[in-house]
Amino acid sequence: MKKYFHVINIGVQNTLVYRANFFFRAAFALIPLTATIFLWKTVYAGKDSGDVAGYSLAGMISYYLLVTIVDALTAVNEDDWQIAADIREGAINQFLLKPIDYLTYRLCLFVSGRAVYVASAFIPVLLFLLVQREYLVPPPDAQTFGLFLFSLVLTALLQFFMSYTMALLAFWVLEVSTFIFILFAFEYIAGGHLFPIDIMPPALATALHYTPFPYQMFFPVSIYLGRSVGAELWSGLAVQLGWVALMYMAARFVWARGTRKYTAFGG
Amino acid sequence: MQTVASFWRRYAEIYLMLWRNSVVREMSFKANFILWIFVEGLWFALQLAFMMVIYRHTDQIATWSKYEVVMLVGTSQVIQQLFTAIFFTNCVELSEHVRTGRLDFMLLLPMNTRFLISFRKVDLGGFINAAGALAVVAYGAKQLELHPSWTQFVGYATLVVAALLIHYSLMLILVSTSFFTVRSQGIVWGYYNLFNIARLPDAAFKGIFRAVFTFVLPMLLVSNVPTKLLAEKLGSPLEIALLLGMSGALLGLSEVVWRACLKRYTSASS
Numbered sequence: 133m134k135k136y137f138h139v140i141n142i143g144v145q146n147t148l149v150y151r152a153n154f155f156f157r158a159a160f161a162l163i164p165l166t167a168t169i170f171l172w173k174t175v176y177a178g179k180d181s182g183d184v185a186g187y188s189l190a191g192m193i194s195y196y197l198l199v200t201i202v203d204a205l206t207a208v209n210e211d212d213w214q215i216a217a218d219i220r221e222g223a224i225n226q227f228l229l230k231p232i233d234y235l236t237y238r239l240c241l242f243v244s245g246r247a248v249y250v251a252s253a254f255i256p257v258l259l260f261l262l263v264q265r266e267y268l269v270p271p272p273d274a275q276t277f278g279l280f281l282f283s284l285v286l287t288a289l290l291q292f293f294m295s296y297t298m299a300l301l302a303f304w305v306l307e308v309s310t311f312i313f314i315l316f317a318f319e320y321i322a323g324g325h326l327f328p329i330d331i332m333p334p335a336l337a338t339a340l341h342y343t344p345f346p347y348q349m350f351f352p353v354s355i356y357l358g359r360s361v362g363a364e365l366w367s368g369l370a371v372q373l374g375w376v377a378l379m380y381m382a383a384r385f386v387w388a389r390g391t392r393k394y395t396a397f398g399g
Numbered sequence: 400m401q402t403v404a405s406f407w408r409r410y411a412e413i414y415l416m417l418w419r420n421s422v423v424r425e426m427s428f429k430a431n432f433i434l435w436i437f438v439e440g441l442w443f444a445l446q447l448a449f450m451m452v453i454y455r456h457t458d459q460i461a462t463w464s465k466y467e468v469v470m471l472v473g474t475s476q477v478i479q480q481l482f483t484a485i486f487f488t489n490c491v492e493l494s495e496h497v498r499t500g501r502l503d504f505m506l507l508l509p510m511n512t513r514f515l516i517s518f519r520k521v522d523l524g525g526f527i528n529a530a531g532a533l534a535v536v537a538y539g540a541k542q543l544e545l546h547p548s549w550t551q552f553v554g555y556a557t558l559v560v561a562a563l564l565i566h567y568s569l570m571l572i573l574v575s576t577s578f579f580t581v582r583s584q585g586i587v588w589g590y591y592n593l594f595n596i597a598r599l600p601d602a603a604f605k606g607i608f609r610a611v612f613t614f615v616l617p618m619l620l621v622s623n624v625p626t627k628l629l630a631e632k633l634g635s636p637l638e639i640a641l642l643l644g645m646s647g648a649l650l651g652l653s654e655v656v657w658r659a660c661l662k663r664y665t666s667a668s669s
Binding site: 156157160161163164166167170171173174175178179184185307310313314317320321326327331332333 | 428431434435437438441442445448449452453455456457458459460461586588589592593595596599602603604605608
């Protein structure tokens with residue numbers, strides 16, 4: 133175990149180099165977020181009912197604010213590119229020889245990367261939340277908030293295992309960036325980054341719940357907003373846990389197949 | 400003496416050569432070329448889907464109806480893709496040229512350096528995606544039963560070019576900072592965020608936000624004005640003048656910044 137703490141430590145130190153980059157990235161990302169909030173305010177202003185598929189204006193804006201927070205805490209940043217590059221350039225050779233597990237190693241780097249990102253993005257995002265505070269609704273109660281945090285951890289793991297598995301395609305193809313972008317596009321719309329998926333046509337929203345994507349973003353946010361309650365909440369958590377387990381096994385399986393084929397190019 | 404005609408012919412010939420190089424380069428990775436077109440198409444569909452979902456719950460966003468917004472998102476994509484095709488890669492690579500010192504070599508070539516760094520590579524996929532987006536604009540126009548005149552077509556094309564020059568000028572100004580900061584990926588990424596604003600209807604915005612993104616970084620003009628010209632939504636012809644004026648002003652500013660930054664260039668290696 134001790135060696136992985138060292139990995140986290142080194143990971144934090146390495147990623148700290150990018151703190152300014154992270155800061156600007158987080159700050160820039162607030163501009164399109166502001167635009168989206170403007171857009172929704174205009175939509176609500178044009179409606180007499182003040183309701184879109186069960187979302188009040190405050191609920192809708194809270195949704196986007198929570199997406200920003202969840203994204204900062206759980207999004208895979210450069211990890212998938214780095215994994216693909218490690219494979220392509222033969223940097224994983226050392227992991228095949230040393231008593232260190234590559235998946236755990238990568239998970240540690242992911243955790244340290246998120247920690248540095250959150251620290252760098254903290255001030256601009258917090259300021260933004262303060263400006264929008266009248267629209268940020270609190271969670272219904274402490275238990276819901278606890279479950280939200282639990283689901284958040286599962287979201288992070290799910291994001292990581294999916295990106296990890298995708299990056300392992302580098303064992304078979306030279307250029308994985310297109311595949312990463314395609315996956316990202318699905319996560320973006322089917323995960324609920326762009327809008328809450330339950331404002332889509334109901335049949336489509338239901339169908340999406342059979343994919344892992346809503347559990348990468350939408351589900352924890354819906355817990356926080358009190359839109360997943362009772363039996364639905366617990367079954368949702370079970371499904372999310374199931375997806376995490378499945379993606380973990382997929383990651384292990386693909387790695388095992390990949391290393392069998394691997395020819396240590398470059399070295 | 401070099402006449403104006405021979406000047407233009409020389410640069411046209413150079414640009415043709417650069418085009419030929421780009422075609423050869425792209426065709427050596429055919430599968431990748433097609434996959435990228437697919438990825439860009441997917442993202443475009445995603446943006447349209449976002450608007451479609453909003454219009455499930457409302458008939459109007461401020462003054463904009465559904466198919467007007469389809470035309471707007473399409474126009475924004477046409478401009479973004481043309482920008483990607485012609486300028487984007489080149490602007491991004493400037494910081495690499497500075498970092499590696501390759502810019503030395505380019506400064507020595509007997510041609511305008513800004514021309515070379517701006518037009519070195521062409522991203523052919525961008526043209527295909529732009530054509531796809533144009534088809535979406537046409538579809539939106541058909542749904543609205545618009546029958547644009549020739550003047551409107553010419554005006555639309557002109558405004559799209561002006562919009563392209565705005566993106567190009569702003570991007571060049573931003574990447575020119577790589578003469579000082581060496582790495583400018585963060586800036587490039589930040590600018591790409593602004594494209595997200597360009598495809599939203601201007602009437603949804605108010606206050607400082609609208610002022611900044613109209614008069615400083617004219618994102619709310621670039622796609623809105625050409626779309627409004629085509630959809631006959633223009634409030635006044637002044638909007639056209641504003642877009643053209645901003646385009647000219649930013650182009651001029653980018654030349655000033657470019658020259659000032661180039662003066663500070665001290666070469667990287669050796």
